[in-house]
Every structure is written in C-alpha cells, then in structure tokens.
Amino acid sequence: MGMMPGGTVVVATKNAGKVREFAHAFGKLGMDVVSMFDYPNLPDVVEDGATFAENSRKKAREVAEALGMPVLADDSGLEVAALGGEPGVYSARYSGEGATDARNNEKLLRELARVTNGGETAAQLADGTKLLSEARFVCALSLYDPASGSFTESEGFVSGSIMDRPRGDGGFGYDPLFWVDSEQKGMAEMTKEEKQAIGHRGRALADLLRKLED
Numbered sequence: 001m002g003m004m005p006g007g008t009v010v011v012a013t014k015n016a017g018k019v020r021e022f023a024h025a026f027g028k029l030g031m032d033v034v035s036m037f038d039y040p041n042l043p044d045v046v047e048d049g050a051t052f053a054e055n056s057r058k059k060a061r062e063v064a065e066a067l068g069m070p071v072l073a074d075d076s077g078l079e080v081a082a083l084g085g086e087p088g089v090y091s092a093r094y095s096g097e098g099a100t101d102a103r104n105n106e107k108l109l110r111e112l113a114r115v116t117n118g119g120e121t122a123a124q125l126a127d128g129t130k131l132l133s134e135a136r137f138v139c140a141l142s143l144y145d146p147a148s149g150s151f152t153e154s155e156g157f158v159s160g161s162i163m164d165r166p167r168g169d170g171g172f173g174y175d176p177l178f179w180v181d182s183e184q185k186g187m188a189e190m191t192k193e194e195k196q197a198i199g200h201r202g203r204a205l206a207d208l209l210r211k212l213e214d
C-alpha cells in the first residue's frame with residue numbers, strides 16, 4: 001500500500017467497531033491504523049449520498065483534504081430483502097435521533113415482525129431461532145489521495161439472513177442479528193479473523209489492496 005506514508009493508514013471513521021477490524025487487518029500487514037478518534041477536531045462529514053459509494057468517497061475526500069494526506073473511508077450498511085433493501089444507506093441512523101446499535105437492532109426486529117407476520121412461515125435454526133428475511137451487508141471503501149486528486153475504490157458483500165433474536169457477542173452494529181448462511185454461524189459468533197475472511201469489509205479490503213498493487 002504505497003500511498004500510505006510511514007506504515008500508517010488514516011481511516012475517516014468514528015465507528016469503534018470498524019477501527020478494531022481495520023486495525024486487525026492492517027496489523028497483519030505491519031501497518032498501524034489511526035481514525036477520527038485521533039483527530040477529534042475535524043468537522044463531521046454529512047453523509048447525504050444516495051449510495052454507499054458516494055458517501056464513502058465524500059468521507060475520504062473531505063478528511064483527506066483537511067489533513068493533506070491520503071485517507072481511507074468505509075461506508076457500509078445492511079440491506080434487508082423483506083424491507084425492500086432498507087435500512088441501506090440509513091443503517092447508522094435507522095432508529096432516528098440518538099441512534100445506537102441496540103436501538104437500531106430493536107427497530108429492525110420491530111419492522112420485520114410487521115412485514116413477516118411475526119415469522120409464522122420463517123425457516124428456523126435447530127434452537128428455534130427464526131430466519132425472518134434474506135439480507136446482505138455492503139461495504140464501499142475508497143482511498144483518496146489529495147496529491148493526485150484520485151480515488152481507488154472497492155465494494156464487498158456478504159449474504160445472510162436476519163434472525164428473530166441475537167446470537168454471539170463479537171462484532172458490532174447489526175452483527176448479533178445476522179446469520180451467515182454459508183458458515184452456519186452468526187456474524188457476532190465469529191472471530192475477527194473469520195469475519196474478515198467472509199465479511200463485506202474484509203472482501204472489500206482484499207479487493208482494494210489488489211487494485212493498489214496494480
């Protein structure tokens with residue numbers, strides 16, 4: 001990752017869960033990660049794009065221009081089939097003012113109970129957990145270099161199902177309600193290593209690193 005001076009990657013995020021995952025991933029490559037927790041005085045970026053990619057580019061460019069160095073940004077979220085793709089780009093603010101992961105998860109279950117009739121016909125896991133809808137996580141990464149004015153971008157996805165009750169205590173965000181069909185495991189039941197290997201962020205990062213090598 002030659003665009004990253006001094007073996008440090010600046011990630012334009014205020015999400016502690018993302019910081020942990022990037023620190024893990026870049027740590028394996030011998031690089032350190034700093035985030036907006038290390039630059040608390042930068043103005044907030046308004047995430048008003050219509051797509052994950054637009055918001056990701058906006059975060060990377062505004063922070064990179066403020067700092068005068070290359071910056072990586074992540075815009076990500078959950079698309080739920082039974083909710084017509086919601087919450088999508090609104091994932092972080094799904095439960096409105098003062099949204100937290102816990103409130104967003106509660107709102108997700110409330111909305112899904114409405115449209116799936118409480119999961120009457122839903123598929124079930126061995127312990128009776130109902131799978132209420134197909135869903136996917138999306139992650140759009142962008143690296144902006146203010147010296148060249150250029151972006152390097154990638155996207156990653158992981159498909160799964162939304163459970164009617166939480167499982168596991170790893171990860172962050174909507175992970176406790178996300179069942180990964182291919183692994184037969186909840187996302188919050190995975191180690192960082194497992195989540196990086198199959199998750200939307202890990203896949204997007206692998207793709208970004210490939211593009212930077214070319």
Ligand SMILES: O=c1nc[nH]c2c1ncn2[C@H]1C[C@H](O)[C@@H](COP(=O)(O)OP(=O)(O)OP(=O)(O)O)O1
Pocket residue numbers: 012013014015018047074075076077078091092093104137171172173174175199201
């Ligand atoms: O791996 C994940 N596992 C579970 N949930 C996830 C994941 N990745 C994103 N998500 C959820 C969290 C948040 O509700 C939204 C991201 O919103 P997003 O605007 O990209 O991030 P954010 O506002 O938390 O931090 P920031 O913009 O400073 O990077 O999707």
Ligand SMILES: [Mg+2]
Pocket residue numbers: 047092
């Ligand atoms: Mg955000």
